[in-house]
Amino acid sequence: MKIDQSKPVLVTGANGYVASWLVKRLLDEGLTVHAAVRNPNNDQKIGHLKEAAANSKGQIKFFAADLLTPGSYQEAMEGCELVFHTASPFKTDVKNPQKELIEPAEQGTENVLKSAKEVSSVKRVVVTSSCAAIYTDAIDTVRAPGGQLTEEVWNTTASLEYQPYSYSKTLAEKKAWEIAKSQDRWDLVTINPCLILGPALNPQNTTSESVSILKMLGGGEMKMGAPKMGIGMVDVRDVAEAHFRAGFTPEAHGRYITAAYSTDFVEMGSVLLPKYGDRFPLPKKALPKWLLMLVGPMTNKLFTRKFIRNNINVPWKADNSKIRNELNMQFKSMKETMEDSFQVLVDEGIIKAK
Ligand SMILES: NC(=O)c1ccc[n+]([C@@H]2O[C@H](COP(=O)([O-])OP(=O)(O)OC[C@H]3O[C@@H](n4cnc5c(N)ncnc54)[C@H](OP(=O)(O)O)[C@@H]3O)[C@@H](O)[C@H]2O)c1
Numbered sequence: 001m002k003i004d005q006s007k008p009v010l011v012t013g014a015n016g017y018v019a020s021w022l023v024k025r026l027l028d029e030g031l032t033v034h035a036a037v038r039n040p041n042n043d044q045k046i047g048h049l050k051e052a053a054a055n056s057k058g059q060i061k062f063f064a065a066d067l068l069t070p071g072s073y074q075e076a077m078e079g080c081e082l083v084f085h086t087a088s089p090f091k092t093d094v095k096n097p098q099k100e101l102i103e104p105a106e107q108g109t110e111n112v113l114k115s116a117k118e119v120s121s122v123k124r125v126v127v128t129s130s131c132a133a134i135y136t137d138a139i140d141t142v143r144a145p146g147g148q149l150t151e152e153v154w155n156t157t158a159s160l161e162y163q164p165y166s167y168s169k170t171l172a173e174k175k176a177w178e179i180a181k182s183q184d185r186w187d188l189v190t191i192n193p194c195l196i197l198g199p200a201l202n203p204q205n206t207t208s209e210s211v212s213i214l215k216m217l218g219g220g221e222m223k224m225g226a227p228k229m230g231i232g233m234v235d236v237r238d239v240a241e242a243h244f245r246a247g248f249t250p251e252a253h254g255r256y257i258t259a260a261y262s263t264d265f266v267e268m269g270s271v272l273l274p275k276y277g278d279r280f281p282l283p284k285k286a287l288p289k290w291l292l293m294l295v296g297p298m299t300n301k302l303f304t305r306k307f308i309r310n311n312i313n314v315p316w317k318a319d320n321s322k323i324r325n326e327l328n329m330q331f332k333s334m335k336e337t338m339e340d341s342f343q344v345l346v347d348e349g350i351i352k353a354k
Pocket of ligand 1: 013090130
């Protein structure tokens with residue numbers, strides 16, 4: 001599907017950690033961005049986007065929209081050939097997963113994509129899904145056919161009770177494919193990133209769990225050691241680029257696992273040690289599995305015994321060849337991602353030296 005770059009492009013959840021880099025990429029390309037946010041009058045949340053627009057060749061126009069209100073994104077979508085649907089809650093500390101995760105993710109996707117059926121200008125929709133729609137625990141990756149995740153695999157292990165964020169992303173992506181198949185004017189492409197790290201464009205006001213993880217690494221919570229759980233990682237700037245290419249590469253199709261490498265929290269900490277180890281309480285070693293089994297469930301409600309069994313000392317395996325071959329993606333090194341993310345938090349005083 002060829003997209004006319006003179007037409008505006010919609011980004012839902014435009015102020016988010018990931019979307020902010022995408023908006024900047026689009027603006028730098030000279031495009032007009034229709035930025036849909038919950039509150040266009042909240043300068044703390046969108047000031048960085050206005051600044052990015054002022055320093056670019058592109059234009060930005062803000063629209064108020066909410067995932068739970070049907071038709072909310074329709075006005076912002078008018079005239080757009082390309083829609084990037086990134087908005088979805090990314091948090092793990094929730095009291096009511098149905099209300100806080102599942103409904104905004106699934107109904108939100110339904111609302112946005114149903115509007116795409118109504119708005120005749122739309123030709124392509126790129127949905128920010130997740131590797132969470134493919135797997136829940138590291139053990140699922142090694143148990144996948146061929147011993148690694150591919151775009152063929154769907155998450156069958158998350159539920160409302162166990163890892164509801166992953167469940168929300170699975171239901172949302174399924175809904176997206178169901179709606180895409182009910183029409184033939186636009187095509188759907190999904191970007192399925194693993195854990196995204198890298199510098200935030202608006203670090204003081206970013207609620208993404210990605211920034212919380214960086215704070216945990218540098219803030220001393222893991223100074224006695226980190227859980228060695230297999231996880232995939234990718235830089236936020238590469239994820240924005242992947243969205244851009246998925247939007248503007250006519251042949252782009254289907255799902256794209258967007259993962260740079262396989263790692264774990266111990267390695268993430270050790271990459272930072274040479275530059276920051278003397279000033280910040282970074283993890284230096286792995287916490288033994290038996291200790292996690294013993295104290296994990298008491299310290300963090302995510303660290304249930306089931307979670308520990310399925311993730312600790314289990315490698316993370318995924319095949320990223322589709323995005324490398326079809327969208328020509330190359331990925332930043334772990335050192336660059338970790339150092340750049342960390343430096344922003346240090347510069348902003350979010351992580352303080354000991
Ligand atoms: N970060 C990762 O590691 C990662 C990995 C894979 C996939 N993803 C996906 O990437 C996307 C962006 O996540 P992120 O990390 O950038 O998190 P984020 O910074 O928290 O961004 C989430 C965005 O969704 C918006 N949103 C949440 N609930 C909404 C509602 N009810 N109505 C309207 N907007 C709502 C947020 O708006 P407010 O700012 O107003 O709350 C924000 O703009 C999500 O789809 C997430 O699942 C993230």
